[in-house]
């Protein structure tokens with residue numbers, strides 16, 4: 516992945532006791548941004564691929580609070596990483612300008628998504644060629 520801001524696993528602290536498990540995710544503490552938006556995905560068929568977009572502004576942390584799924588993250592420079600999310604206390608951080616695809620959903624999967632920004636369709640890039648072009652343009656700018 517792009518070495519400046521890569522995708523990575525985050526392990527959350529477990530505050531469980533004999534009553535059961537409890538995982539806390541606080542903005543700017545357990546995830547590296549203030550949480551502006553929460554959404555969750557469930558009921559996706561096993562052969563369904565979701566995501567297939569990059570965000571110019573939003574950063575995300577994805578957590579399979581139930582079941583499992585995989586997340587493929589691509590940096591537009593030829594690097595990609597696949598994260599298997601299969602534990603409620605493990606998340607994956609996704610930086611801006613990363614192409615992401617979520618797939619291999621188990622029937623019981625509930626994928627919780629925490630985002631750094633409110634929803635704005637205008638900051639989504641849904642075309643892979645456009646994504647690669649924008650990444651190339653950003654590379655050019657930063658090399659100046």
Ligand code: TYD
Pocket residue numbers: 552554556565566567634
């Ligand atoms: P989409 O981004 O395609 O979902 P995914 O990334 O899981 O494949 O979003 C599906 C629909 O929901 C689309 O019409 C936009 C809408 N939506 C919102 O209104 N707000 C949101 O925060 C999100 C994530 C989606």
